[in-house]
Amino acid sequence: MRLTPQQREAVEHSGNLLLKACPGSGKTRTIVARLIQEVDALRGTPFSAACITYTNAAVSEIDIRAAAYLSPDDSRNYTVSTIHAFCLHQVLRPFASRVAGFRGSMKVLTSDNPVFTEIAEKSAEKVGRYDLTFQEYERFGQIGLNAAGQFIGSALEDDMIAKAAPHFVSYCQAAGYIDFASILYRTYCLLRDDASIANSVATKFRSFLIDEFQDTTEIQVEILRLLHAQSKSTFFLVGDPSQSIFGFAGARPELIDPFADEIGARRDLSLSWNFRSSPAIVVHGERLFPRVPAMTSEGESRHCAEPVHLVSGKKSFDAIVEDFIPAINRMKLRLGRSAVLAKSWNALYPISRALREYGIPIVGPGARPYRRSRLFATVAEQLGGAVIDGPKFNVRQIERAVFHALQEITGESRFDVFSYEGRRTISALVRTANDLATELDGVVWLREMSAAAGTLLARDSWIGPRDVNRFASSVDEMIADMRHNKIDVDNISIEDLGMFASPEKALRLMTIHESKGREFEAVAVIGVREGTMPFYKAKTASEIEAEKRQFYVSVTRAEKLLMYMYEPDYFGNPPSRFLGESGVQIL
Ligand SMILES: Nc1ncnc2c1ncn2[C@@H]1O[C@H](COP(=O)(O)OP(=O)(O)OP(=O)(O)O)[C@@H](O)[C@H]1O
Numbered sequence: 079m080r081l082t083p084q085q086r087e088a089v090e091h092s093g094n095l096l097l098k099a100c101p102g103s104g105k106t107r108t109i110v111a112r113l114i115q116e117v118d119a120l121r122g123t124p125f126s127a128a129c130i131t132y133t134n135a136a137v138s139e140i141d142i143r144a145a146a147y148l149s150p151d152d153s154r155n156y157t158v159s160t161i162h163a164f165c166l167h168q169v170l171r172p173f174a175s176r177v178a179g180f181r182g183s184m185k186v187l188t189s190d191n192p193v194f195t196e197i198a199e200k201s202a203e204k205v206g207r208y209d210l211t212f213q214e215y216e217r218f219g220q221i222g223l224n225a226a227g228q229f230i231g232s233a234l235e236d237d238m239i240a241k242a243a244p245h246f247v248s249y250c251q252a253a254g255y256i257d258f259a260s261i262l263y264r265t266y267c268l269l270r271d272d273a274s275i276a277n278s279v280a281t282k283f284r285s286f287l288i289d290e291f292q293d294t295t296e297i298q299v300e301i302l303r304l305l306h307a308q309s310k311s312t313f314f315l316v317g318d319p320s321q322s323i324f325g326f327a328g329a330r331p332e333l334i335d336p337f338a339d340e341i342g343a344r345r346d347l348s349l350s351w352n353f354r355s356s357p358a359i360v361v362h363g364e365r366l367f368p369r370v371p372a373m374t375s376e377g378e379s380r381h382c383a384e385p386v387h388l389v390s391g392k393k394s395f396d397a398i399v400e401d402f403i404p405a406i407n408r409m410k411l412r413l414g415r416s417a418v419l420a421k422s423w424n425a426l427y428p429i430s431r432a433l434r435e436y437g438i439p440i441v442g443p444g445a446r447p448y449r450r451s452r453l454f455a456t457v458a459e460q461l462g463g464a465v466i467d468g469p470k471f472n473v474r475q476i477e478r479a480v481f482h483a484l485q486e487i488t489g490e491s492r493f494d495v496f497s498y499e500g501r502r503t504i505s506a507l508v509r510t511a512n513d514l515a516t517e518l519d520g521v522v523w524l525r526e527m528s529a530a531a532g533t534l535l536a537r538d539s540w541i542g543p544r545d546v547n548r549f550a551s552s553v554d555e556m557i558a559d560m561r562h563n564k565i566d567v568d569n570i571s572i573e574d575l576g577m578f579a580s581p582e583k584a585l586r587l588m589t590i591h592e593s594k595g596r597e598f599e600a601v602a603v604i605g606v607r608e609g610t611m612p613f614y615k616a617k618t619a620s621e622i623e624a625e626k627r628q629f630y631v632s633v634t635r636a637e638k639l640l641m642y643m644y645e646p647d648y649f650g651n652p653p654s655r656f657l658g659e660s661g662v663q664i665l
Pocket residue numbers: 080081082085099100101102103104105106107108318321352353354377594595596597634
């Protein structure tokens with residue numbers, strides 16, 4: 079793997095390290111290189127390296143990149159996961175018998191699970207609230223716990239949520255689920271109260287590679303502190319304080335430096351070469367958060383002379399159709415590598431619907447006509463993707479989808495799916511998907527495939543005979559979802575399903591939070607107005623700064639084309655101050 083001297087120095091540093099890095103500077107590449115180096119050193123031993131990152135998308139990206147350099151059997155010597163998945167699979171489940179009230183088979187409650195809605199409603203009813211708004215449901219998913227066991231996060235500013243939070247956690251537990259906040263809190267308590275557990279985890283994991291460290295929370299730092307106290311592991315921490323955007327969920331970027339000092343981490347190394355963005359985009363980034371040394375454009379996009387654009391006074395939909403997409407075509411960029419970013423889903427839903435009706439392929443809110451949490455949904459999408467992509471399909475993504483489905487069915491973390499053993503079953507699944515696709519399409523294929531997948535997984539003993547029909551019944555649920563969403567079920571094709579697995583032809587619509595860590599050839603940022611960016615409730619200097627960091631993240635996702643869109647709203651809000659003198663200076 080090609081590394082710059084700065085990246086190499088970081089990878090080769092043997093002690094603890096805190097690496098601060100600008101956007102597009104190859105943090106992911108550096109972490110992957112370090113992970114491979116760790117695995118090389120651990121091969122043949124019972125020890126492991128843990129790479130922890132923030133989102134499932136980032137996990138999958140790092141995992142796929144690392145797997146390309148490693149053999150399936152190396153899976154024993156490393157794991158790539160979110161902090162929640164790490165705590166669940168490596169601490170809570172293995173030591174389940176020592177956690178009061180916790181069953182090893184507990185499932186994680188994600189917000190797209192219908193049980194989540196039920197539990198949120200029941201908890202709200204407990205405190206006298208009946209009709210929940212979309213935002214209130216969302217807030218239940220944002221409840222955090224600190225190391226003292228107190229509920230934290232800006233969701234708690236809502237009085238109803240603050241009162242209902244304890245009910246939410248106990249209803250989850252009673253229903254056999256665990257919520258995200260409790261995963262971290264219970265892990266922390268286990269490591270704190272039972273030194274033998276902390277010792278055993280730290281003995282297994284010789285190194286912790288932590289990406290996006292700027293968005294770490296207090297309880298995560300406490301967990302790392304307990305592991306560090308065992309003096310067994312090294313810590314490789316990577317982050318960019320200017321990209322800390324999860325303050326509402328309890329992120330505390332100010333904890334980074336003190337923690338690094340406490341563990342004696344070197345922190346004079348930084349990465350300042352931006353391999354992603356064109357010079358014009360880098361200039362905008364520097365105007366928002368100047369760095370020392372300054373960020374410079376060093377990648378292929380450094381040859382791109384396209385200026386940054388502002389489309390002002392039009393509806394976002396019109397600006398996308400009349401300005402953004404024509405510019406993508408003019409510059410010969412790919413629609414599937416382009417994104418429309420906004421502060422919230424609410425702004426994206428209507429645009430998403432309008433674009434779909436206009437005939438532009440999109441992936442984004444409301445694009446999936448069934449719930450993603452349906453058991454067979456992701457496996458079906460990946461297998462559909464494999465049928466569409468032919469021999470260049472990505473086996474690692476199918477393994478991940480099967481891993482999650484098995485976890486849902488059996489409550490166990492079957493990491494052996496990633497080994498040669500697992501690959502045999504996955505190959506059989508892909509073969510069957512292709513065979514069936516020669517004769518069948520759409521929902522008929524989906525039904526046959528779900529039955530065949532159940533049979534194959536049972537044949538190879540991944541699931542028991544009682545669970546053979548679970549996939550098939552989840553397809554009934556997917557179809558019910560589609561009917562509910564008024565989708566013409568008979569016209570769904572394998573291609574429609576596969577698009578979610580490899581959305582190469584579709585324009586992406588996503589929130590800025592979701593775009594974190596990703597990059598696109600072309601980016602349109604919508605809603606760049608006062609009241610939205612910054613949000614009207616942000617008043618103090620530090621709240622405005624946090625809003626500016628969000629804007630910074632959106633700006634720095636773009637490689638070649640960046641377009642800000644200002645659409646006046648009902649309140650007559652002017653363009654965002656971040657476009658003016660104290661921002662990117664395009665106004
Ligand atoms: N040494 C290198 N030589 C050439 N290209 C590189 C190098 N390192 C990274 N890149 C490229 O730079 C781009 C950005 O890398 P990456 O996504 O890892 O950035 P990042 O630092 O994680 O960014 P951000 O913090 O903004 O998410 C990628 O396309 C990557 O392939």
